[in-house]
Amino acid sequence: MLTLSRAPFGxxxxxxxxxxxxxxxxxxxxxxxxxxxxxxxxxxxxxxxxATPVWTLASLVVVAVLVVLFGLLGHATLVWIQQAATWIFGLLTLVVVLFLLTKTDWAKVLAAPPGPWDSGVLATLSIVIAGTGIGWANAGADYTRYLPRASSGWAIVGWTVLGAALPLVVLIMTGVFLSSRLPNLTSATNPITAIGQELPPWMAAPYLLTAVGGLIASADLSIYSSGLNLLALGVRLERYKTVLIDGVLMVAGAAYVMLVAQDFFGPFESFLQLLSDGLTAWAAVFVVDMLLRRGYDARGLIETGPGSPYYYRAGVNWRAFIAWLLGIVVGLLFTVSPWFTGPLARGVFASSSLGYLLGFVVSALVYWLLILAGGRRDVLEAAGGLAPEVPGGGGIGMSQLRLRPRRLVLVGSVLVDLLLYVDRLPERGGDLLAERALQAVGGGFNVLIGALRLGLPAAYAGRIGDGPMGQRVRAELASVGIPVLLPPVEGRDTGFDIGLVEPDGERTFVTAPGVEAELSLPELEGLALQEGDAVYVSGYDLCYPLSGAALEAWLPGLAPGCLLVLDPGPLVATIPTQRLEQILRRVDVLSLNARELQLLSGEEEPTRGAARLCSQLAPQGVVVARVGAEGCWLASAGGVPLLVAPRPARVVVDTTGAGDAHVAAFLAALAAGRSLEEAAHEAHVAASLAVERAGPATTPTLVELEMALAAGRKSGGVWE
Known part of the structure; x- marks a missing residue:
């Protein structure tokens, strides 16, 4: 969220x-x-x-250590922990809440007189808004990291808001009802223990365990988001260091509240009210900017130097910054809290502390007026605020794709790779000891995960068995949030391949197909494709008798709103000629290496081969021919083939995923609005990074790619 905030603020x-x-x-x-x-x-x-100071400090240290230890875990592990904690502690909380409700003095609740509207209703409302909405506005986008990647925009907003609001409503109302038995609950030094004392011993222990476990799980979400905020601040520290920094600050702040102030609600209320002034003013500017802006430059948000479209003047959009500061000042003038009271906090504001709402209105209005007064061109257009269209041309007569990809849909095979690293290939009839072995999900998975890492949503439209290999594939797809569009095949297993990787990174494969090689035409016709889907097909699948026949019947009639991307692969010579020719006429992007280019075109010269293949593709079709360390040739109908200069790999470890990284990065760059030449350059840089690592799924992340591109520009690289 705070990275996206660079667009309005600079x-x-x-x-x-x-x-x-x-x-x-x-x-x-x-x-x-x-x-x-x-x-x-x-x-x-x-x-x-x-409850002596010694045991208080011991409790604090134990909790802080657990939070820090869990905070050091990876994202996938945190997702698993949060799922488990939600079910376990959620059910226990429900049991405790139901028990407390049975102990409520309903006659006393119903007979209670209405409270004053200013110091009662409005004051409570200000605390609830600050604590349950404004206080988490800056972290809302972070919580979407724990939802499936294929979730729609409405699902992301809906489930995040529902998950944040529903438990709070239940717990707040439970506290209201509980006050009929504990009138001094709000002034208790330890409100958690005060509630526990109202429970019988057999219920108090589960209640307190639920509180400890659920709160630790909640703190881990904050500590993860906090680390992302430090990165957005430009603090380049390893993640464990950011967690340790938070741990030290947590212990110091908690020790002050529990041992020195010995007051929970005073610091809590001050924290909510004062920080709400800054967060609400920020949210106002962000929302106005978002409503006026039609899109964002994803790569421009990562670049923080003068080359970023969001650099404005000296890196600051002064219109947004001034509006934000004015909102904070107005909010503080009308704020009331135990730690600070503004000079204008009188009348209704003296008892409600709704100053941050005034700050929201001021920031929103000032920023909107400043934009209308001449900032539209400077902020929303010059800074890439208008969603960039794919340029109409570039290079030497180079046409552009007719559509911008919005999602990668892989139709074909995901299987398990068993890679054996050897010093040489064994002779016929011989034997050889591998230096090491690696088992991983591969095939089309490499392209899917590559697209995700570079910001392009992805989905798998292929068959998966329910045997050991299929279970491994399904678990891997689920762990990274890639949806599977077809149901599992019962009683059958997914295939695998064995790859021999030589010291120079070259690999040799033998594949044993499984259910992934048996796609049917009804399965393909039943796929729910979307406008802008880039349907990716590998030559491997065109070679399979069943899948190949089904794809041959389905692909030529692919919806006009979808792009067709084909990587013929090393088995290009074994694809039935008629099948390949028919499918090529519908292909929008043909990505292949030098050997495949020569076999498919019959030309030894790459420029002639690329130009010849262009004439066989769909109108505005593009050929991307990878020629190793030399770069890649880019050709489209009516244009002169262009050699995109390379970024040499520092060391070649494994070439297994290079082609997959290349095509994934090419499509992701086009999705971000890059021209064909820019997309091809970024794709080659991504591939050069991929071959420096071992394993099939080696596509770099978007941050890693951006750092390599920035390094190339600083060193006088070819592409600027």
Whole structure:
């Protein structure tokens, strides 16, 4: 979220809101740790241990250590932990809530007189808004990381909001009802233990365990988002260091509240009210900018130097920055909290502390007026705010694709690779000991994961068996959030291949096909494709008798709103000629290496071969011919083939995933609005990074690719 915030504020102007956001997240981590430590202290009380400063500090340290340890885990592990914690602690919480409701003095609740509208309703509303909405606005986008990658925009917004709001509504109302038995709950030093004392011992232990576990899981989300905020601030530290920094600050803040101030609600209320002024003013500018802007330059958001379209003047969009500061000042003038009271916090504001809402209105209005007063061209157009269209031309007569890819849909094979690293190939009838072995999901998976890493959504439209290989494939796809569009095949297994990798990175494969090689025409016709889908097909699948026949019947009639991408692969010479010719007439992007180019075109000269193949493709079809360390040839109908200069690999470790990385990066760059030449250059840089690593799925991340591109520009590289 704070990376996207560079668009309205500028790459340097965004440092202010990002710093406020980071402080907010550290504060939430501290509050969560305090609450979990109070719960652990109550649990120790059930064992007869007193709530002395020593045990208080011990509870705090234990909770903080657990938060830090879990925070060091990877994203996939955190997703698993959050899923488990949601079910376990969610069900336990529901049991505790139902028990507490049965103990509610309903007569007292229903007979309670209405509270004052200013110091009662509005004051409560201000705390609820600050604590359940504004306080997490800067982290909302981070929570989408824990949803499946294929989720729609509405699903992302809906489930994130529902997941954040529903538990809070239930717990807040439970606290309201519980106050009928505990009138002094809001002033209790340890509210968690105060609630636990209302429960019988057999219920108090599960309640306190639920509180400790659920709060630790919640703190881990904040500590992960906090690390992302530090990256957005430009703090280039390893992730474990950012976690340790947060850990130290958590312990220090929690120790002050629990041992020095010995007051939970005062610091909590001050934290919510004061930081809401900064976050609400930021949100106002962000929302206005988002409503006026039609798109973002994804790569421009990562680049922070003068080359970024969001650099503006000295890296700051002063219109947004001034609007943000004015909103903060107005909010603080009308804010009331235990730690600070603004000079204009009088009347209704003296008891409700709704100053941050005034700040929101001021920031939104000021930014909107400044944009209308002449900032539209400077901010929304000059900075790439209008969604960039694919340029109409570039290079030497180079045409462009008719559509921009929106999603990669792989129709074909995902199987398991068993790679054996050898010093040479064995002679016929011989034997050889491998230096090491690697088992991984490969085939079309390499293209799918490559597209995801570079920001292009992906889906798998192929068959998966329910045997050991199929289970491995399905688990791997699920772990990275790639949806499978076809149901599993029962009683059959997915295939595998054995690859021999030589010291120079060259590999030799033998494949044993499984159910992935048996696609049927009804399965293909039943696929729910979307406008802008780039349907990717490999030559391997065209060689299979069943899949090949089905694809031959289906691909020529592919919907006009979809792109067809073909990589003929090393088996190009074995694809039935009639089948290949018929499919080529529908192909929009043909990606292949030098050997495949020669075999398919019959030409030894790459330029002639690329030009010849262009004439066999769909109108505006493009040929991308990879020629190793020399770069790649790019050709389209009516244009002169263009050699895109390479970025040499520092060392060649494994060429297994190079072609897959190339085509994934090419499509991802086109999806981001790059021209064909730019996309081909980025694709070759991605492939050069891929061969420096071992394993099939070696496509770099978008950040890694951007760093390599930036390094090339600084060193006077060919492409600028």
């Amino acid at each position: 790459t340097r102007g965004n440092l202010g809101p990002t710093l406020i956001s980071w402080v907010s997240l550290v504060g939430w981590e501290t509050i969560t740790v305090i609450t979990a430590a109070y719960a652990l202290l109550g649990l120790l009380g059930l064992l007869g241990l007193p």
